[in-house]
Amino acid sequence: MPDMARNRSNPLGLAVMALLFERPMHPYEMASTLRERGKEQSIKLNYGSLYTVVRALERKGHITAGAPERAGARPERTVYALTASGRVALHDWLRDLLSVPVKEYPQFEAALSLMPILPPAEAGTLLEERTRRLGAEIQRLRHEMDAALKQGLDRLFLVETEYELAMREAERAWVLRLRDSIARSTEFTRPWRKWHASRPRTGPAGAAPVSSERGPRRSRTS
Amino acid sequence: MPDMARNRSNPLGLAVMALLFERPMHPYEMASTLRERGKEQSIKLNYGSLYTVVRALERKGHITAGAPERAGARPERTVYALTASGRVALHDWLRDLLSVPVKEYPQFEAALSLMPILPPAEAGTLLEERTRRLGAEIQRLRHEMDAALKQGLDRLFLVETEYELAMREAERAWVLRLRDSIARSTEFTRPWRKWHASRPRTGPAGAAPVSSERGPRRSRTS
DNA sequence: GGGGTCATGTAATAGGTTACATGATTCT
DNA sequence: AGAATCATGTAACCTATTACATGACCCC
Numbered sequence: 001m002p003d004m005a006r007n008r009s010n011p012l013g014l015a016v017m018a019l020l021f022e023r024p025m026h027p028y029e030m031a032s033t034l035r036e037r038g039k040e041q042s043i044k045l046n047y048g049s050l051y052t053v054v055r056a057l058e059r060k061g062h063i064t065a066g067a068p069e070r071a072g073a074r075p076e077r078t079v080y081a082l083t084a085s086g087r088v089a090l091h092d093w094l095r096d097l098l099s100v101p102v103k104e105y106p107q108f109e110a111a112l113s114l115m116p117i118l119p120p121a122e123a124g125t126l127l128e129e130r131t132r133r134l135g136a137e138i139q140r141l142r143h144e145m146d147a148a149l150k151q152g153l154d155r156l157f158l159v160e161t162e163y164e165l166a167m168r169e170a171e172r173a174w175v176l177r178l179r180d181s182i183a184r185s186t187e188f189t190r191p192w193r194k195w196h197a198s199r200p201r202t203g204p205a206g207a208a209p210v211s212s213e214r215g216p217r218r219s220r221t222s
Numbered sequence: 223m224p225d226m227a228r229n230r231s232n233p234l235g236l237a238v239m240a241l242l243f244e245r246p247m248h249p250y251e252m253a254s255t256l257r258e259r260g261k262e263q264s265i266k267l268n269y270g271s272l273y274t275v276v277r278a279l280e281r282k283g284h285i286t287a288g289a290p291e292r293a294g295a296r297p298e299r300t301v302y303a304l305t306a307s308g309r310v311a312l313h314d315w316l317r318d319l320l321s322v323p324v325k326e327y328p329q330f331e332a333a334l335s336l337m338p339i340l341p342p343a344e345a346g347t348l349l350e351e352r353t354r355r356l357g358a359e360i361q362r363l364r365h366e367m368d369a370a371l372k373q374g375l376d377r378l379f380l381v382e383t384e385y386e387l388a389m390r391e392a393e394r395a396w397v398l399r400l401r402d403s404i405a406r407s408t409e410f411t412r413p414w415r416k417w418h419a420s421r422p423r424t425g426p427a428g429a430a431p432v433s434s435e436r437g438p439r440r441s442r443t444s
Numbered sequence: 445g446g447g448g449t450c451a452t453g454t455a456a457t458a459g460g461t462t463a464c465a466t467g468a469t470t471c472t
Numbered sequence: 473a474g475a476a477t478c479a480t481g482t483a484a485c486c487t488a489t490t491a492c493a494t495g496a497c498c499c500c
Contacts, residue, residue, distance in 0.1 A: 049461070052458095094333060099348040274488065
């Protein structure tokens, strides 16, 4: 097997294999199970993709379809099971995701890199709004965790929520600091304000630089 | 205009409009400019997508193509410019990204939610490996920032790197704590070990639960 | 003057998302 | 008994990524 088709794009594929590692299921059942267990919080799930992913795993031989059953008069459903190659793929993939961080281009990072297009005062307001919303999200996550723990769910099954919570808190703290720099540090906003002042009033030729126009370019790392 | 086609999937579209807000360009030039300015660190860029995105923006009327030029005997190139509607779209999109956090399903979160599939000792080792790699990445980012600052680039154009750095540091700290829980807290690993002990040795029917099998389900929020 | 790399883009393919279909249960 | 919802999936469309094309310049 020269290439062995390692198609690790959609993590939903990982979830599918994880479920089939437990027991055979048909796709709809996978979806419901993920929902019940709250995994849809951490793994994006939608029906279309689910069937696409299942077909792909089947092509690769990681799962096999049994004969289509019918229960009552419902639509036929196909029950899938994990193959030996699937068990290996599952473990490899999971180990890889846990041990090596991947770059993921969060949208907020993109926005930050273009932020200078907006005038500093406006950016400040927007960031403040963001911290408010982050605060709300953080509360929501805390309550969710507390509720789940009180219902007897083990902490082991909440690590992913703990992680998200930690990240949101860190982001909030960072945004607050940035917002503060904008509000208080004239040094930070000086070049920024100058550009916006020296630029025609949103005329058709208006140009706010995305980076320094003549200044030293950032060297290409990579 | 009933729907106004707000297609905000690929942030590369935002970057394209941001560049054209400065001055008209042809696609290849957009790519080079993004590269020069180091934005490819924060906005995923590849040629295929670039042309797809440009066509989409044109369809929506946010940018317009001038007559194809030819310089020397190079392939023809089409220079695009931002329209009035494009300027509005650019600002709206950017404001939105800055002020409202979006859920993004990082792969590590998916992995964490399936982590119990692996035995605790192995998970611990993998997480340790992750912290090492995160440490290296953090150093890389620090050096990159220092170098850019020394070359005279304003801090304003490094906020996105500051952000990424802060997030990586937070992640590293969190993973270290988790790794520690696994190594030291027998309470944390007790249910985990029990399952792995009580489960057939990777036999074809082997089943490690993805979540508690009979315990209280996590309630469906949303 | 031939082998890389730059400049510029098109085409084919694969992947993902939205919309639709359809019979059974359940609620009021 | 009609409305909503569950259960189960297919099809069409859109997006994104990879592979390929092609002539010019540049180096030795």
